[in-house]
Amino acid sequence: EGSEASVVRCKEALRSAIARAGSRASASAGARGAVAEAINNLAAAADAAGADGTGAESIVDTLTRDGGRWRLVFTTAPDVLFLLGLESLPAPPGARVRVGNIDQVFVKDDAAPGAGAVYNEASFALPPLLESATLRVRTDFSAAPSGRRLTLRFLEAAITDLVPAPVLDAVLAPPLIPRMGSLGAIAAVYEKELTVPLLGAQDAGGALYPFLGGRLGGKGGKSSSDSGGSTDDSGAGSSSGRGAAQPGPGYLLLYADSDTFVGRQTDGAAGEFVFERVPQTEAATDSEG
Template identity: 35%
Template sequence: MNASLLLSITPYFPRPISSRRQCPLTVRRNARLQSPLCLASSSAPIATRETEIELENRKFELLRAVTDIQRGLTATPDQRSSIEESLVGVETFDAGKPIELDLLDGTWRLQYTSAPDVLILFQSAATLPFFEVDQIFQKFECRDQSGQGVVRNVVRWSIPRLLEEQEGATLIVSAKFSVVSVRNIYLEFEEIAIQNINISEELQALIAPALLPRSFFSLQILQFIRSFKAQLPVRSSQRQSVGGLYYLSYLDKNMLLGRAVGGGGVFVFTRAQPFI
């Protein structure tokens, strides 16, 4: 909506007519003094509102561009080019602003990526009959902290017939991060963990048949599987933590855009409900 349209629908309230007649010179002097203030006060809110509307439109176009391409797996070169153009269009509204850690804190759901290390998970799920990938999240814990925090990359996956659909198990890659510039954070990966294993009803029935009394041994097996957690520290060949730069190109209360520095791909996230 442009400014002329907004002005055309703004109600007009005429100035009360004073019973006291003013000198023409006084009227002209008052007009010179008041008109710039009136112009500033009326145009500033309209300009701000137009900017907000334009930003929301660009965010909508970006989310529409990443729809129905399996979070980037089936995107064509032309689609990726269009998505990149939409990304830049949103990023321009947040360029140069410092990172707000209180706003970054929380859980974000992946909507699109071009990162090869994530796309290979989607490719594996599409080609392997025994592997499924559901939602991927990025969870930041940095509220009330000064320039640092923790981020967890959460992947929910499953094995058909053995684990529950969508939430059969959870892979978590944890990292510490520190703010190193206005928009860059440095990630220092710490460990990879597999946890929250939920076996399917078929497997439960195989371990402990419903028609037979459940023995102590079968119950122990079920309990062990449910509470199983495997952790693996992440280290380089020099026994140092693996790390990398992550550029947060846009951030507001419901959208997060990021770029892995060094050609690692782009990411589009939207705010999600907390779960862990």
């Protein structure tokens, strides 16, 4: 009972540290240090309480339950901080990039226990052209037997859910209507996804980002199929290959319960993530909006 109470206290301390940190992108070094300490304390308390020894299938059940949607509340991951930093770039009045919710959506693969898909989603607006759009990265994941690590395998990125601003309609409609026949045909163009496969080989010089599937530096190297494609409890390797899909990093699960999920990348571009579960009713409202 004392160990479980310690987990609850450490979880509340983490939430308080995140609240004090303020912006997802511009927290001070001191605020980031306080969050990092709170994360370490929560992970240690969970270890002491035995809350982490769940196994692969159990952790996948936790991550995919109730719609499987988790919303980012804090991160130190370089790729996500880059996205958030776009809001601070100099821009004319009314033309500043706006970054909205950043989510991970876990989907269980019923045919492969301990595995599934995860969709990394970042909504954004690009005034005066786009009122909203979503960057979505599709990834396969497999959990190590302990349930403590996930291996990610990036498959493709897409821009979807485009909502054009009135000025874009005004610019595009006159030249496009004669060719496409109607405003409905133009709207159908907006509904299509711009999809880019995430291809490439793993190499020691490339930093593999856990959220966007990006690469920083490095040339050539050994593909995931060459490396044996196994996933052990250390999180190394990748799940069985499908062509040249981008191999991903080891992802350490520090803590996960019904409403809080904390992870840390263990190689490449290191970073920590804190997510809170999005209730299904709220997720449905977001998708309708």
